[in-house]
Amino acid sequence: xxxxxxxxxxxxxxGEGVRRRDFINIAAVSAAGVGGLAVVYPLVSQMSASAxxxxxxxxxxxxxxxxxxQAIKAIFRKQPLFVRNLTPAEIAEANKVDxxxxxDPQTLAERxxxxxxxxxxxxxxxxxxxxxxxxxxxxEVKGEFGGYFCPCHGSHYDVAxxxxxxxxxxxxxxxxxxxxSDTVVKIG
Amino acid sequence: xxxxxxxxxxxxxxxxxxxxFGTGAYSYITEPPAKTAEARFHLKPEHxxxxxxxxxxxxxxxxxxxxxxxxxxxxxxxxxxxxxxFRDLKALGYNEAxxxxxxxxxxxxxxxxxxxxxxxxPGVPADRFPTVAYAGKxxxxxxxxxTKARHGGGGYVHSLLTGYADPATYKNAAGEALPKxxxxxxxxYFNPYFANLNLSMPAPITSEGQVTYDDGTKATVEQxxxxxxAFLVWTAEPELEKRHQTGAWWMxxxxxxxxxxxxxxxxxxADKKGH
Amino acid sequence: MSFPWSKEYxxxxxxxxxxxxxxxxxxxxxxxxGGGYEVPRNLNxxxxxxxxxxxxxxxxxxxxxxxxxxxxxxxxxxFDSTEHIMRDVNWGWMLRYGHANGASAFFVVVxxxxxxxxxxxxxxxxxxxxxLLGVVIFLLMMATAFxxxxxxWGQMSFWGAQVITGLFSAIPLVGDPLREWLLGGFSPDxxxxxRFFSLHFLLPFVILGVVIxxxxxxxxxxxxxxTGVEVKSESDTxxxxxxxxxxxxxxxxxxxxxxxxxxxxxxxxxxxPDNYIPANPMQTPAHIVPEWYFWPFYAILRxxxxxxxxxxxxxxxxxxxxxxxxxxxxxxxxxxSPVRSANYRPLYRKFFWVLVLDVAVLAYCGGAPxxxxxxxxxxxxxxxxxxxxxxxxxxxxxxxxxxxxPYSITEAVLGTDESAKLDxxx
Numbered sequence: 001x002x003x004x005x006x007x008x009x010x011x012x013x014x015g016e017g018v019r020r021r022d023f024i025n026i027a028a029v030s031a032a033g034v035g036g037l038a039v040v041y042p043l044v045s046q047m048s049a050s051a052x053x054x055x056x057x058x059x060x061x062x063x064x065x066x067x068x069x070q071a072i073k074a075i076f077r078k079q080p081l082f083v084r085n086l087t088p089a090e091i092a093e094a095n096k097v098d099x100x101x102x103x104d105p106q107t108l109a110e111r112x113x114x115x116x117x118x119x120x121x122x123x124x125x126x127x128x129x130x131x132x133x134x135x136x137x138x139x140e141v142k143g144e145f146g147g148y149f150c151p152c153h154g155s156h157y158d159v160a161x162x163x164x165x166x167x168x169x170x171x172x173x174x175x176x177x178x179x180x181s182d183t184v185v186k187i188g
Numbered sequence: 189x190x191x192x193x194x195x196x197x198x199x200x201x202x203x204x205x206x207x208x209f210g211t212g213a214y215s216y217i218t219e220p221p222a223k224t225a226e227a228r229f230h231l232k233p234e235h236x237x238x239x240x241x242x243x244x245x246x247x248x249x250x251x252x253x254x255x256x257x258x259x260x261x262x263x264x265x266x267x268x269x270x271x272x273x274f275r276d277l278k279a280l281g282y283n284e285a286x287x288x289x290x291x292x293x294x295x296x297x298x299x300x301x302x303x304x305x306x307x308x309x310p311g312v313p314a315d316r317f318p319t320v321a322y323a324g325k326x327x328x329x330x331x332x333x334x335t336k337a338r339h340g341g342g343g344y345v346h347s348l349l350t351g352y353a354d355p356a357t358y359k360n361a362a363g364e365a366l367p368k369x370x371x372x373x374x375x376x377y378f379n380p381y382f383a384n385l386n387l388s389m390p391a392p393i394t395s396e397g398q399v400t401y402d403d404g405t406k407a408t409v410e411q412x413x414x415x416x417x418a419f420l421v422w423t424a425e426p427e428l429e430k431r432h433q434t435g436a437w438w439m440x441x442x443x444x445x446x447x448x449x450x451x452x453x454x455x456x457x458a459d460k461k462g463h
Numbered sequence: 464m465s466f467p468w469s470k471e472y473x474x475x476x477x478x479x480x481x482x483x484x485x486x487x488x489x490x491x492x493x494x495x496x497g498g499g500y501e502v503p504r505n506l507n508x509x510x511x512x513x514x515x516x517x518x519x520x521x522x523x524x525x526x527x528x529x530x531x532x533x534x535x536x537x538x539x540x541x542f543d544s545t546e547h548i549m550r551d552v553n554w555g556w557m558l559r560y561g562h563a564n565g566a567s568a569f570f571v572v573v574x575x576x577x578x579x580x581x582x583x584x585x586x587x588x589x590x591x592x593x594x595l596l597g598v599v600i601f602l603l604m605m606a607t608a609f610x611x612x613x614x615x616w617g618q619m620s621f622w623g624a625q626v627i628t629g630l631f632s633a634i635p636l637v638g639d640p641l642r643e644w645l646l647g648g649f650s651p652d653x654x655x656x657x658r659f660f661s662l663h664f665l666l667p668f669v670i671l672g673v674v675i676x677x678x679x680x681x682x683x684x685x686x687x688x689x690t691g692v693e694v695k696s697e698s699d700t701x702x703x704x705x706x707x708x709x710x711x712x713x714x715x716x717x718x719x720x721x722x723x724x725x726x727x728x729x730x731x732x733x734x735x736p737d738n739y740i741p742a743n744p745m746q747t748p749a750h751i752v753p754e755w756y757f758w759p760f761y762a763i764l765r766x767x768x769x770x771x772x773x774x775x776x777x778x779x780x781x782x783x784x785x786x787x788x789x790x791x792x793x794x795x796x797x798x799x800s801p802v803r804s805a806n807y808r809p810l811y812r813k814f815f816w817v818l819v820l821d822v823a824v825l826a827y828c829g830g831a832p833x834x835x836x837x838x839x840x841x842x843x844x845x846x847x848x849x850x851x852x853x854x855x856x857x858x859x860x861x862x863x864x865x866x867x868x869p870y871s872i873t874e875a876v877l878g879t880d881e882s883a884k885l886d887x888x889x
């Protein structure tokens with residue numbers, strides 16, 4: 001029984017024939033491999049965010065109703081977003097802090113957009129374990145530094161939403177955003 | 189033993205079938221079933237030539253935009269397209285800003301994510317077309333999937349839109365007039381392309397220039413019907429172009445791989461005589 | 464089968480030797496689909512459908528598991544989540560169309576596989592167990608496909624569930640409570656949809672399990688072949704690898720071409736438009752039909768239009784439909800012909816082709832509306848179906864004079880077999 005095709009063909013026709021046959025077999029197996037990979041791609045890709053989820057990946061927030069000293073909550077990618085209109089006193093207070101003493105050193109200017117220094121826009125997600133800090137609405141606990149306070153494990157954030165006390169490692173995250181006009185900001 | 193049982197069971201079912209056949213045949217001969225009026229007057233939808241037909245079909249964006257305009261100005265009063273999102277309209281060639289403007293014209297009832305309150309707000313691109321409140325007679329179906337939900341697809345929509353006829357003078361192919369009991373009742377309209385011949389929707393597209401096309405195309409009844417049918421094929425199968433393109437590449441590759449695999453198969457069997 | 468000349472797995476690499484001692488998985492593969500499995504050399508293309516059926520099962524499991532990541536098994540969201548898959552999920556349309564057309568492809572392949580068995584007598588000793596397991600797989604497939612069709616919760620989904628579960632209410636005494644139990648209510652609703660989703664996810668893995676048994680049972684006697692003559696010597700067989708891997712391999716390409724043509728270019732050709740209308744319990748579609756692969760059995764169900772003796776027509780139809788499949792379980796004992804292949808059974812061969820035509824007629828009638836003349840035609844066609852399996856197969860196998868068989872597979876392929884002369888039988 002000649003199981004391995006080609007090896008026992010007469011030497012006169014061997015050589016080239018064997019190589020050509022091996023080539024075709026290898027090509028066929030390779031093509032099957034390529035086809036298999038092509039099939040895997042959509043199977044992997046289907047798990048990433050679908051079109052309706054991506055459509056909500058950017059949000060527009062209207063700032064016209066937010067007076068200085070007030071803050072609002074909005075929704076960005078199904079998570080809370082804090083938008084705060086800082087008063088000049090709060091800005092001054094934030095700038096007074098020696099950045100070097102902070103756990104996550106950042107100036108207020110680094111956390112706002114030029115020309116819109118009074119607008120502090122951060123995620124409302126505590127950087128410790130993901131709770132939503134209080135301090136947005138009138139009368140909510142703002143913590144020892146007048147910004148936000150996370151009730152879960154007692155993280156205190158200052159007026160620039162920087163971590164000042166408690167277990168959280170980082171300042172509240174500033175998402176990507178841009179002002180599309182003076183009163184509308186596009187997040188994401 | 190088993191074979192005797194088997195033959196008995198076979199005889200049991202066979203006799204029952206013979207009896208059923210005999211009974212059926214007897215009544216078929218004595219009282220031949222009369223063709224219902226629906227069977228005599230209902231017409232199969234005409235084929236509609238659309239650029240999206242066929243294996244390499246593609247959408248004509250200008251036509252889809254015209255169709256969308258007809259939908260918006262004529263159909264949208266009663267029929268929703270709730271599976272379609274405003275963002276999907278980009279496929280018709282609208283840019284981000286235009287989509288935003290279109291979306292904002294619609295009122296969407298949605299839960300405010302912060303307060304949990306359900307309230308009306310202008311639509312945004314991420315929203316789907318809202319459902320349409322309809323108080324009149326009949327139940328206008330959602331049109332998102334209509335061309336996939338009817339035999340004949342886009343051809344059905346086109347035939348229905350252009351197929352309204354006067355029930356008093358209508359004659360079918362055999363020259364018969366519509367029987368009295370099939371005449372449309374109050375608030376019903378005769379259309380031979382509709383399954384039971386009479387429907388609650390009056391002819392929606394009736395006069396030339398009912399819609400003013402932005403691209404200057406002459407808005408004849410035929411043109412508007414055709415364009416809106418094309419648009420509804422798109423709402424049902426927004427993936428069509430990608431499907432055709434992917435399919436063409438994939439089939440090409442498969443053909444190549446199959447030929448290779450066949451050659452490899454011939455190779456492997458080359459040393460076997462008689463195959 | 465392991466023949467005396469079958470090659471044994473001999474690992475050479477130390478790692479493979481080590482693995483062979485701890486977990487002889489490569490040995491199993493080698494003996495099952497590798498160089499160690501000797502297969503009759505004369506298998507024709509009808510023998511490719513078994514491998515293709517396995518491929519279809521894998522396609523269905525993979526696309527199905529993935530679709531379940533996006534589908535919602537609740538009557539409020541089922542239809543919309545299906546549309547969400549079609550419109551928003553990355554490649555969702557391909558996965559869903561692939562799964563829907565995959566079901567059809569699976570049935571095409573399995574029907575070919577079954578009729579191969581009818582023609583070549585694959586069900587006969589010593590392969591009865593393979594056949595019995597195969598019928599079990601077919602029944603499980605039918606249940607799985609039916610429940611899968613309910614999931615999009617369109618009009619045909621709903622009314623299919625209504626009508627098919629209605630079959631059970633035909634059973635005397637326990638029928639109505641049984642149906643209520645199956646549905647979890649008085650008509651198909653959320654409880655029904657949810658349990659169908661759960662079972663539709665589970666059953667394919669049960670099928671996979673029975674498929675493993677089916678293949679295991681196959682490897683004991685080895686494959687049958689178009690002559691029906693058992694393997695006699697080394698020259699009758701070739702090792703599965705590379706010979707049948709090569710042959711199955713290229714037909715996979717051919718299968719994928721046809722299957723892909725449906726998925727990409729006519730994805731709804733085999734479906735019914737009404738299933739794109741959301742389920743409406745208040746309005747029955749004008750013309751309820753199951754998916755095409757159930758049409759022959761649906762025609763048998765509808766053919767019984769009158770009460771017979773003490774059995775009401777409805778029960779008759781249900782009994783007949785189940786009997787039409789269950790009779791396959793008894794086929795190995797109904798057909799007593801010592802000759803397997805219809806190639807050498809001139810009389811049986813004629814009836815086989817009548818059966819093929821008959822099932823095609825039944826399928827056509829099952830898809831047509833329940834009107835005359837389709838009902839009368841399906842009555843005649845059903846009559847033949849029952850006569851064929853219950854009467855003709857046993858009787859023909861007793862009275863038929865088969866044609867002479869070749870001495871061996873080798874002789875059938877090459878015209879002569881050297882070993883036949885040594886045997887003195889040539």
